[in-house]
Amino acid sequence: MTEEIIIAGFGGQGVLSLGKILAYSGIMQDQEVSWMPSYGPEMRGGTANVTVILSDDRINSPVLNEFDTAIILNQQSMDKFESMVKPGGLLLYDPNGISHHPKRKDIKIATIEGAKEASELNNKKTFNMVIMGAFLKIHPIVLMENVHKGLEKSLPPRHHHMIPLNEKAIKVGMEEVKVIHDYK
Amino acid sequence: MMTTAVITPEEIIKKGKIVFEKTKLMNDCTLSYCPGCGHGVAHRLVMEVVDEMGIEQDTIGVAPVGCSVLAYEFMNIDMQQAAHGRAPAVATGIKRVFPEKYVFTYQGDGDLAAIGTAETIHACNRGENIVIIFVNNGIYGMTGGQMAPTTLPGMKSSTSPYGRVVETMGYPLKITEMVATLPGVAYATRQAVHTAKLVTKTKKAIIKAFQNQKDKKGTSIIEIVSNCNSGWKMTPVESNKWLDENMLAYFPLGDIKK
Amino acid sequence: MEEVKLMKGNEAMAEAAIRSGVDAYFGYPITPQSEVIEYLMHEEPFKRTGMVVLQAESELAAINMVYGAAACGKKAMTSSSSPGISLKLEGISYMAGAELPCLIANVMRGGPGLGTIQPGQSDYFQAVKGGGHGDYNLIVLAPSTVQEMADFVNLGFDLAFKYRNPVMILSDGAIGQMMEKVTLPKQKERLSNEEIIKRYGSWATTGKPESRERNIITSLNLKSELQEIHNQHLQNKFKTAEKNEVRYEQIQCEDADYILVAYGTSARISQKVVQLGREKGLKLGLLRPITLWPFPKKIISELADHTKGFLSVEMSAGQMIEDVLLAVEGKAPVAHFGRMGGMIPSPSEVLDAVEKEINKILK
Ligand SMILES: Cc1ncc(C[n+]2csc(CCOP(=O)(O)OP(=O)(O)O)c2C)c(N)n1
Numbered sequence: 001m002t003e004e005i006i007i008a009g010f011g012g013q014g015v016l017s018l019g020k021i022l023a024y025s026g027i028m029q030d031q032e033v034s035w036m037p038s039y040g041p042e043m044r045g046g047t048a049n050v051t052v053i054l055s056d057d058r059i060n061s062p063v064l065n066e067f068d069t070a071i072i073l074n075q076q077s078m079d080k081f082e083s084m085v086k087p088g089g090l091l092l093y094d095p096n097g098i099s100h101h102p103k104r105k106d107i108k109i110a111t112i113e114g115a116k117e118a119s120e121l122n123n124k125k126t127f128n129m130v131i132m133g134a135f136l137k138i139h140p141i142v143l144m145e146n147v148h149k150g151l152e153k154s155l156p157p158r159h160h161h162m163i164p165l166n167e168k169a170i171k172v173g174m175e176e177v178k179v180i181h182d183y184k
Numbered sequence: 185m186m187t188t189a190v191i192t193p194e195e196i197i198k199k200g201k202i203v204f205e206k207t208k209l210m211n212d213c214t215l216s217y218c219p220g221c222g223h224g225v226a227h228r229l230v231m232e233v234v235d236e237m238g239i240e241q242d243t244i245g246v247a248p249v250g251c252s253v254l255a256y257e258f259m260n261i262d263m264q265q266a267a268h269g270r271a272p273a274v275a276t277g278i279k280r281v282f283p284e285k286y287v288f289t290y291q292g293d294g295d296l297a298a299i300g301t302a303e304t305i306h307a308c309n310r311g312e313n314i315v316i317i318f319v320n321n322g323i324y325g326m327t328g329g330q331m332a333p334t335t336l337p338g339m340k341s342s343t344s345p346y347g348r349v350v351e352t353m354g355y356p357l358k359i360t361e362m363v364a365t366l367p368g369v370a371y372a373t374r375q376a377v378h379t380a381k382l383v384t385k386t387k388k389a390i391i392k393a394f395q396n397q398k399d400k401k402g403t404s405i406i407e408i409v410s411n412c413n414s415g416w417k418m419t420p421v422e423s424n425k426w427l428d429e430n431m432l433a434y435f436p437l438g439d440i441k442k
Numbered sequence: 443m444e445e446v447k448l449m450k451g452n453e454a455m456a457e458a459a460i461r462s463g464v465d466a467y468f469g470y471p472i473t474p475q476s477e478v479i480e481y482l483m484h485e486e487p488f489k490r491t492g493m494v495v496l497q498a499e500s501e502l503a504a505i506n507m508v509y510g511a512a513a514c515g516k517k518a519m520t521s522s523s524s525p526g527i528s529l530k531l532e533g534i535s536y537m538a539g540a541e542l543p544c545l546i547a548n549v550m551r552g553g554p555g556l557g558t559i560q561p562g563q564s565d566y567f568q569a570v571k572g573g574g575h576g577d578y579n580l581i582v583l584a585p586s587t588v589q590e591m592a593d594f595v596n597l598g599f600d601l602a603f604k605y606r607n608p609v610m611i612l613s614d615g616a617i618g619q620m621m622e623k624v625t626l627p628k629q630k631e632r633l634s635n636e637e638i639i640k641r642y643g644s645w646a647t648t649g650k651p652e653s654r655e656r657n658i659i660t661s662l663n664l665k666s667e668l669q670e671i672h673n674q675h676l677q678n679k680f681k682t683a684e685k686n687e688v689r690y691e692q693i694q695c696e697d698a699d700y701i702l703v704a705y706g707t708s709a710r711i712s713q714k715v716v717q718l719g720r721e722k723g724l725k726l727g728l729l730r731p732i733t734l735w736p737f738p739k740k741i742i743s744e745l746a747d748h749t750k751g752f753l754s755v756e757m758s759a760g761q762m763i764e765d766v767l768l769a770v771e772g773k774a775p776v777a778h779f780g781r782m783g784g785m786i787p788s789p790s791e792v793l794d795a796v797e798k799e800i801n802k803i804l805k
């Protein structure tokens with residue numbers, strides 16, 4: 001199995017760390033992983049994206065122009081990445097702040113109100129974990145126990161007390177995700 | 185007797201009363217600086233002075249490598265962009281072939297006081313008849329907040345994550361004081377731009393520096409102690425307070441050589 | 443104990459440096475490799491192993507600090523990205539002349555000049571043709587994974603000391619910034635001063651005991667006759683390295699009709715191209731040079747005997763292609779595909795280029 005994912009949004013939304021936690025979870029189940037970020041001044045308040053690949057085999061290119069899943073968290077990223085989802089792939093997005101919704105018919109499209117759910121959890125930083133839950137509900141590529149280990153590995157120990165809250169956010173994401181279009 | 189000019193709100197909003205205009209020589213584009221950063225003010229002051237002295241057609245600026253690397257995008261005059269630290273050498277080249285032009289460099293502390301120390305000292309020692317605008321924010325802003333030669337003792341940066349240890353990393357370099365000892369330097373001063381009053385003072389210093397160049401007096405260096413709210417990981421307001429309390433204690437304001 | 447971690451290429455190289463028993467690192471921040479010195483400053487290896495870490499005032503200073511430490515028989519290294527490497531070249535030439543072992547990493551970005559901070563591979567000529575002045579070569583290792591960023595530190599120092607010559611790790615911004623799984627080497631002890639004297643006392647300036655003549659580290663020889671002899675000695679050394687140190691990887695070359703040649707990030711992309719091509723029925727293969735100098739000429743020449751053509755894939759205007767052409771010796775057509783200025787080619791655009799070249803050959 002190989003899952004090629006792009007996660008794209010604004011700097012500060014936790015895009016890079018969402019990718020990192022996914023990658024760590026993959027390692028916990030003995031997979032090969034790669035995490036390729038955009039870097040540079042464009043990240044200062046601008047867009048940030050990361051390509052994450054989890055695979056049972058050796059990973060070839062860490063840089064891709066087609067993805068199994070696109071997780072889209074702002075309009076610029078929607079404009080850029082909608083067309084790069086493989087036919088039959090998944091586009092998951094937070095409709096908050098999106099004015100041009102995806103039009104593709106040959107992919108699965110799902111929404112998650114990440115910003116809203118995070119503020120209901122009284123912690124905006126859980127935003128990316130809500131998104132992760134939504135994704136894992138549709139593509140359960142990593143087991144929850146490995147996500148737990150992934151969180152332990154990727155968060156510094158002083159933030160470990162936040163793990164239960166993060167896991168709660170993942171659950172919320174799993175419950176609240178909505179598939180709004182399916183190609184089948 | 186102290187006189188304070190009192191402007192009433194009515195006067196300010198009165199139609200036709202212009203309180204502030206965009207600096208003519210600043211281009212109509214978005215600055216690449218973080219909101220709250222002092223670089224923008226420093227740019228504006230240099231351009232205001234060049235404009236007010238009516239020398240824009242005779243002025244050539246040199247942009248450094250640092251956050252102000254794109255200064256040439258913002259200043260509507262002829263500009264060159266130099267390699268990291270080499271601006272004073274580049275400016276020397278310009279001034280030597282165009283002695284009648286006004287030449288200035290605009291440099292950060294990493295650029296001027298680390299990689300470009302040799303160029304700085306030797307341009308000053310030759311008394312190159314140029315203006316050096318030196319923005320000291322105690323950090324490498326551009327590359328993401330690494331330690332600069334001017335980083336304060338104990339101050340954290342990404343390459344001094346536990347604070348600057350002077351025993352192994354040296355002391356903050358007071359390069360303006362250093363070059364002030366050189367006979368080639370006509371004017372060395374330290375200013376700041378985080379309050380309106382200081383902005384006015386800094387502008388006066390810049391005018392004096394360009395006037396020195398006109399009078400062929402030698403090198404003028406204006407250090408502007410500034411903030412880097414991003415690199416310091418503070419809000420703009422916090423960073424200005426921190427600057428006041430910490431940076432200015434180590435880098436006191438005022439003329440070092442007149 | 444071996445440890446599996448998720449790390450950036452830059453961080454993996456830094457951690458590997460600590461674990462390989464490196465004595466000193468001297469650097470200056472530059473994107474996209476600043477994580478090397480940031481990681482080291484955070485880890486404080488001066489407390490762990492006694493390794494020195496110093497932020498120099500410039501790349502010029504950093505490489506000369508390496509010169510000084512290397513001349514003492516210590517394992518010294520530096521890293522930078524393209525503009526900074528250009529500054530180091532003077533020191534690198536001096537080190538080659540003075541026969542000093544050291545490790546230099548270039549995490550390349552797009553040039554020329556200040557260029558861009560995005561990944562590039564346009565310093566190939568600079569790295570493999572010596573770079574600085576004078577007749578010399580660097581041994582150049584090209585990692586294409588985070589694992590290799592770590593592994594090549596130890597390998598690099600082994601080669602540097604074996605040949606008493608600077609070794610370069612030629613990487614790029616993508617591999618430096620990317621995180622992958624990495625198995626870190628076990629902690630090696632740093633050599634003690636006694637051990638260094640025992641191993642390198644014949645040449646290193648470790649302090650002159652009664653028992654030997656003084657050691658002098660220099661690249662100067664005012665007598666041309668002697669300087670020529672010194673050059674011949676260097677050239678013999680380079681010949682031996684060319685014979686013994688070629689490293690490469692072949693991916694599906696056995697039955698390939700058409701072969702891509704690529705290193706670093708381009709090799710990763712090309713691996714995908716081989717996969718996509720084979721899914722379409724094109725028998726593609728990839729030859730990945732691991733040492734860019736010495737270049738894997740022999741294997742390419744052998745492959746040229748039964749391959750229809752080669753495509754050199756590089757993030758440059760076409761530099762390595764010159765070495766591919768020399769190795770192929772006209773036995774098969776060689777083409778180039780590249781992006782420049784910090785652009786990374788996508789697998790599908792490389793595949794398009796491959797198909798175009800194959801069609802040309804078939805015509
Ligand atoms: C030869 C070389 N080395 C390193 C760099 C990377 N670099 C770019 S800007 C910079 C530091 C700038 O700091 P400073 O001069 O203080 O300017 P600031 O961004 O703080 O205004 C560095 C190290 C470079 N561009 N060229």
Ligand code: SF4
Pocket residue numbers: 216217218220221222223251321325326411412413414415
């Ligand atoms: S990083 Fe610092 S110096 Fe650079 S623009 Fe932002 S606040 Fe200013």
Ligand SMILES: [Mg+2]
Pocket residue numbers: 250292293294319320321322323324325332
């Ligand atoms: Mg600075």
